[in-house]
Amino acid sequence: MPKVVAIIVAGGAGKRMGGELPKQFLPLGGRPILDRTLAAIASSPAVDGIVLALPPSLPEEAKTPYLAVTKVLETVDGGAERQDSVRNALAAVPAGTEVILVHDAVRPFVSAELVGRCVDMARVHGAVVPVVPVRETVKRWDKTEKTLSTVDRSLLFRAQTPQAFRADILRAAYEKASREERLGTDDASLAEAAGFPVVPIPGEEANIKITLPEELRMAGGLLREEPDFRIGLGGDAHRLIEGRELWLGGVRIDHDKGLLGHSDGDVLLHAIADAIYGALGDRDIGHHFPPDRDETKGISSRRILAHARERMADLGFGLVGLDAVVVCEEPRIAPIAETLRASIAGILSAPAERISLKGKTTEGMGFEGRREGISAWAVALLRGSVPGSVDERGTI
Numbered sequence: 124m125p126k127v128v129a130i131i132v133a134g135g136a137g138k139r140m141g142g143e144l145p146k147q148f149l150p151l152g153g154r155p156i157l158d159r160t161l162a163a164i165a166s167s168p169a170v171d172g173i174v175l176a177l178p179p180s181l182p183e184e185a186k187t188p189y190l191a192v193t194k195v196l197e198t199v200d201g202g203a204e205r206q207d208s209v210r211n212a213l214a215a216v217p218a219g220t221e222v223i224l225v226h227d228a229v230r231p232f233v234s235a236e237l238v239g240r241c242v243d244m245a246r247v248h249g250a251v252v253p254v255v256p257v258r259e260t261v262k263r264w265d266k267t268e269k270t271l272s273t274v275d276r277s278l279l280f281r282a283q284t285p286q287a288f289r290a291d292i293l294r295a296a297y298e299k300a301s302r303e304e305r306l307g308t309d310d311a312s313l314a315e316a317a318g319f320p321v322v323p324i325p326g327e328e329a330n331i332k333i334t335l336p337e338e339l340r341m342a343g344g345l346l347r348e349e350p351d352f353r354i355g356l357g358g359d360a361h362r363l364i365e366g367r368e369l370w371l372g373g374v375r376i377d378h379d380k381g382l383l384g385h386s387d388g389d390v391l392l393h394a395i396a397d398a399i400y401g402a403l404g405d406r407d408i409g410h411h412f413p414p415d416r417d418e419t420k421g422i423s424s425r426r427i428l429a430h431a432r433e434r435m436a437d438l439g440f441g442l443v444g445l446d447a448v449v450v451c452e453e454p455r456i457a458p459i460a461e462t463l464r465a466s467i468a469g470i471l472s473a474p475a476e477r478i479s480l481k482g483k484t485t486e487g488m489g490f491e492g493r494r495e496g497i498s499a500w501a502v503a504l505l506r507g508s509v510p511g512s513v514d515e516r517g518t519i
Contacts, residue, residue: 124198124219125171127242129164129285129287132214133157133228134178134201145178149339152346153506154441155334155472159231164285165194167238170224172196174215176208184425185472188433192296206306206313210297216290222246223293225310226285226383229333232345238285245287250319252287252311253326254280283326286310292319350420351507353440357403359393360490360498371449372463372480373425373470378454382497385414389424390499391449391480395467396424398445398503399431403438428470440507442471446479447501449489456482 133147147157164170172194179200186198194378197215201208209225222245230232244251259308261274286309288296293310296317300307309311311321322331333342363369367381368390382388397407405411412419412427435441445467449456456463460480468475483493 125217126220127170127222127224128172128174128196128216128220129170129224129226129238130200130209131161131164131173131175131228132205132208132212133176134208140313146334146339148334150441150474151231151339151342151418152441153350153443154436154439156231156342157228158441160226160228160233161189161192161195163231163233163235164224164226164238165192167235168240169235170194171241172210172217172220174199176201176212177449181472182425182469183431184429184470185432187426187429188436191433191437192470204306206297206300209310210301213294213297213503214305220290221321222287223290224285224287225293227332230284230330230331231333231342232327232329232331233285234330236328240324241285241287243271244322245289248320248322249292250288250311250321251324252321253283253330254323255283255326255328255338256280265413266280280310280323281326282311283330283332285308288314289323289412290395292317292509295319304370320419328430345483352443353402353404353501353505356399356500356507357394357397357399357401357503358498359390359397359498360496361388362490362496363494369454371454371459373423373428373466374459374463376459385420386412386422386427387424390497391463391501392424392428392467392470394501395445395503396428396431398440398447399428399435399505402503402505403440405432405434405438419484428467432471435505438507440505442473443504443506443507444472444477444479445473445503446500447481447499449480449482449497449499450485451482451497452487452492452494456480479498 148155166200169248175198177198189198189477199211199215222242257276257279261276263274264270295315300313314321333339361382361384363380364383369376369378369381372389372391464478464480490496
C-alpha cells in the first residue's frame with residue numbers, strides 16, 4: 124500500500140499556447156513537458172505512487188502508455204477546472220495513503236530534494252506549500268483614484284507546487300469546498316478555508332511554471348543536456364482484398380477493398396511504428412506483436428503505434444520529426460492527408476506540425492500500380508538526452 128501518493132494535474136481541456144496541443148504536451152528539449160514532470164516526480168524516493176489527471180479529450184491510445192510509467196497507479200479524466208481534476212484524482216488515491224502531493228504538470232524542474240522536504244514537512248505540520256519571495260517591487264492599482272501605491276513585498280510570496288498534505292486534511296478540505304461550492308486558486312487555499320493552518324517552506328527559483336511562450340523559451344535554457352539524435356526507417360506493404368475494411372493512419376477509409384494482415388493491416392501506422400522502433404534500436408513490430416499469437420490477431424494498429432510511443436518515453440526519447448509516404452493508386456491520399464496527419468499526431472501526443480504525410484503513385488508500375496496492394500514508408504527523427512538537470516536551484 125503506497126504511503127505517499129503524488130497527484131499530477133495535467134488537465135481538463137488544457138490551455139493552448141498558440142497551437143493545437145495543450146501546453147503540458149508541448150516539447151521541451153525534444154520531450155513533452157508532462158513526460159519530464161512525470162519523470163521528476165517518479166524519481167523521488169519519497170513518492171510511492173502517482174495518480175495522473177489527463178485531458179478527457181486525449182485519445183485512449185495516448186493515455187495508455189502512462190500506465191506503464193514507473194509508480195503510476197492510475198490515470199483519470201481531468202475536469203473543467205483544476206480543482207475538478209484534483210477531485211477526480213483524489214477518488215483514485217488508495218484509502219491507506221498518508222500523505223498526498225499535488226503538483227502542476229507544467230513544473231518539470233522540481234527537484235527530488237524539494238519533493239522530499241514537502242513530504243517530511245506535511246507529516247509534521249499537516250499542510251505545507253513551497254514558496255519563493257517576491258523580488259520585484261509590487262504596486263497596487265486604485266481604480267477610484269487612478270493611482271498606484273507601493274505594497275510591502277516582504278509580506279508577499281509566490282506559491283509553488285508540489286503542495287503536500289496529510290491525506291485526511293486534503294480530503295476534508297475538498298469535501299468542505301464541494302459542500303460550499305467554493306472554487307480555490309490552489310489546494311492550499313482550500314485547506315486554509317477549511318480551517319487548517321498551512322505552513323510555508325522554501326521553494327526553488329528554478330521550479331518555474333510554464334504557461335507562456337517566453338517561459339517555454341526560458342525553460343529550454345534551464346536544461347543541461349547533451350542531445351542524442353536517432354533516426355529510423357520503417358516500411359510495410361499489404362495486399363488489397365475484398366471483404367476487409369481499409370485502415371490508414373488509424374482512420375477507417377471508405378473503399379471497396381481492405382488490406383490483408385494479421386492485424387487490421389494499417390501499412391501507414393506499421394511503417395511509422397517500425398521507424399520509431401528502428402530509431403530506438405528496439406527490434407520491429409514482429410518482435411513486439413508476434414503474428415503467430417492469437418492475442419495479436421486483428422489488433423488495432425493504433426495500439427501498435429501507442430506501444431512505440433510508450434517505448435520512446437520509457438527510453439527517454441521524444442519525436443523531433445516524422446515524414447511518411449503512402450504509395451498507392453487508390454484511394455487518393457491528398458484529400459485525406461490532414462485527417463490522417465491529425466490521427467497520427469493524436470496517437471503520438473505530438474504536434475501535428477512535426478508530422479509530414481504525402482501520397483505517391485507508381486504510374487501503373489508494380490503491385491501498387493496494378494491496385495493489388497498499398498505500401499508505406501516512414502522516417503522518424505528522435506531526440507533523447509544524457510540525463511541532466513537545471514543549472515542552479517536557488518532556494519530561500
